[in-house]
Amino acid sequence: MDEETRDIIRRRLVESLGEGKVLWRAADTVLYRKDTYRIDFEKEYEYIPDFVVLPETAKDVETIVAVASEHKVPLVPKGGGSNRTGMLVPVNGGIVVDTIKMDKVIEMNPQDLEVTVQPGITLKNLEEYLNEHGLTLTQEQGSQRMATVGGAISTSAFSRKNQKHGTIANRVMSLEVMVAGGRTLRTGPKVLYTSTGIGLHHLFVGAEGTLGIITEATLRVEPYPEAREMVLAFFDDFWKANEAAQRLMSSCVTFTGAEAYETEDATVFGAPAGKNGLFYVGFDGTRGEVEAEKVYVSQMIRELGGVIADETHTRAYMDRYTEQWCGARVATRFEDVITAYVPMGSIQEFYDRLWDDVMKRHDLKPIPGEKYSLDVGRYKMVGGRYFLPEDREGWQRYQAALKDVAKLAIELGGSISSCHGVGIQHKENIRLEYTDVALDLMRSIKRALDPDNIMNPGKKLPDE
Ligand SMILES: Cc1cc2nc3c(=O)[nH]c(=O)nc-3n(C[C@H](O)[C@H](O)[C@H](O)COP(=O)(O)OP(=O)(O)OC[C@H]3O[C@@H](n4cnc5c(N)ncnc54)[C@H](O)[C@@H]3O)c2cc1C
Structure with a gap:
């Protein structure tokens, strides 16, 4: 953006929104250069927004969008900044619209x-x-x-x-x-x-x-439900927990959600030593239905050789499990996570090929105790965590691995990203998931609503 346009836009924004809602000095906007995604290591912090605005009302946003449209300046809407795929990186500069004050x-x-x-x-x-x-x-x-x-x-x-x-x-x-x-x-x-x-x-x-x-x-x-409960159980390993997940999915139990995963040390959750497969099932509803479902699922788990956690450990886990992944971890560790969608029947094949072939070929190492995680339910998510390499050559291996993981998930009838979206990370690879006709239609919808491509450009859709 040239200096003159920058000046005009700054004056317009400050006049309409007030000085306190418009940031442009580098020291104020530096945190808006990237999000939790590790974009190409040499380019981290290289993408710089021209402005960050902090609207409080829809009217404020209307003004911002009108100014940006007039000057064909990119807009990057921002929520909590927790996405994992680079959706907030201002690849073409422009205005980051931080909605932090629109919290009513x-x-x-x-x-x-x-x-x-x-x-x-x-x-x-x-x-x-x-x-x-x-x-x-x-x-x-x-x-x-x-x-x-x-x-x-x-x-x-x-x-x-x-x-x-x-x-x-x-x-x-x-x-x-x-x-x-x-x-x-x-x-x-x-x-x-x-x-x-x-x-x-x-x-x-x-x-x-x-x-x-x-x-x-x-x-x-x-x-708000009358009762909320959980069954927490431990198995010898992830694969035994996965068996329980498969059995649960083919039952008629109306659970809220369930997860099977590998953990390095389950004793912190009250497990006997040597049980590294963790499985929980959540329930809510009326007291009567929840109690009946708990009994049914506990019985099923025991039949499969699982050990049920005691009430104290279950309560403690229930209170903290939604918060178990804290943002600080994402900011401080060089790691990434797979969140593919794979049909239940293909989970074993997915993991075998993922860790024994794809990740080995690209020399990417799993984080010990975090190779496997499976969210069970209508929107099943198959995950695993691995260390990110920290140099240019490693970055290229990482990109190649992303493509091969995408190919694998799609070949098995699934999807690259069950919940973390596309952003920059999967932008090119979604070509593997959608036909040209489907991508063209998505681009046409975008053009109809955003003819000058100012709304978060460079994300979601592959370049034409
Ligand atoms: C520790 C951790 C745990 C996570 N757990 C989960 C999980 O359990 N489930 C899950 O799905 N994801 C999870 N994620 C990913 C992430 O939290 C989700 O994608 C989340 O929904 C993003 O919300 P946000 O407000 O942080 O959005 P941001 O990261 O700020 O933005 C995400 C996208 O939404 C757009 N956007 C934001 N606000 C608006 C708006 N008002 N209008 C238009 N577009 C807008 C942005 O432009 C961007 O493209 C996790 C991430 C972390 C770091």
């Missing part, structure tokens, strides 16, 4: 189980607000202290309660979105079901800020 509940209607919020409210704060009113959003993410409603919708985020309650994608009733030109779009009436119109709100679920900036979301909520 606008309206709540307990009778109709609806809440309308600004996009920058964190999932955790919204959940606490709803709980005080006897309600719950049911969107449980490891990142819920950081992740916002706008970010969760825009990444079509995964919830650990997906088996029973779906994910945030199923909770969106209506959105207000600022699209290019500074036009306000209301996607449809604030109802959960309607057979009128074309479901426009679906377009923005998982759009990664590439179609517009969400300024308001109306979401369907649920009554």
Whole structure:
């Protein structure tokens, strides 16, 4: 951006929003140069936003989008900054729109189980607000202290309660979105079901800020359950826990979500020594149904040789398991995580080929005790953590491995990314997952809403 345009934009933004909501000095904007994704190591912090703005209202966002549209300047909407795939990197500079101050509940209607919020409210704060009113959003993410409603919708985020309650994608009733030109779009009436119109709100679920900036979301909520319980169990290894997961999926139990994973030391969770496979199943609902399901699942686990944790350890695990991955870990460790979607029947083949072939070939090492994790439910996620190399040659191996992991997941009938979206990380590899016709249609939708490609350019869709 040339100096003259920069000056004009700065004056326009400051006049309309006020000095406190517009940042442009390098010291103030440095933290907006990257997110948790380890972009090409030599280029980290190289992408610099021209401005960071901190809107408080939809009107503020309208002004920002109008100014950016007039000057054809890129806009990068930002929520909590917890995405893992580089969605916030300002690859073409421009204006980062940080929604941190748009964190209010606008309206709540307990009778109709609806809440309308600004996009920058964190999932955790919204959940606490709803709980005080006897309600719950049911969107449980490891990142819920950081992740916002706008970010969760825009990444079509995964919830650990997906088996029973779906994910945030199923909770969106209506959105207000600022699209290019500074036009306000209301996607449809604030109802959960309607057979009128074309479901426009679906377009923005998982759009990664590439179609517009969400300024308001109306979401369907649920009554807070009478009972919430968990069965926590230990197996000899991940594969025995996976067997329990397979059995659970073929039962009729209405669990909220479940996870099987490998852990280096399960004794901290109350396991006897030598049991490295951990398995938990969550339940909620009325007291009677939850108790009955717990008994059924506990019996099933014992039949498969699992050891059930005692009540104290189960409670402790339940209280902390949603927060088990803290943001600090992501910021301080050189690691990455696989979050592929693979059909239940192909999990063993996926892991065998992943660790014994793909990762070995590219010389990428698993983090001890974190090779395997499986989120079980409607939106199953198959994961594993590995160390990232720290040099240029290693970076190229890492990129090649990403492509081979994508090929493997797709060959087995799955998807590259079950919840972390595309961002920059998978941008090229989604060519493997979609036909040219499908990609062309996605580009046409983007062009219709954003003809000058100012909405989070360089993310989500591969270059033409
Ligand atoms: C420790 C950790 C645990 C995690 N656990 C989970 C998990 O359990 N489930 C899961 O799905 N993901 C998880 N993630 C990934 C991440 O938290 C999710 O993708 C999350 O939903 C992103 O929300 P955010 O507010 O941080 O979005 P950001 O990272 O700020 O942005 C993500 C995308 O949304 C867009 N966006 C944000 N706000 C708006 C808006 N108002 N309008 C339009 N576009 C917008 C941005 O442009 C960007 O493309 C985890 C990440 C970490 C670091």
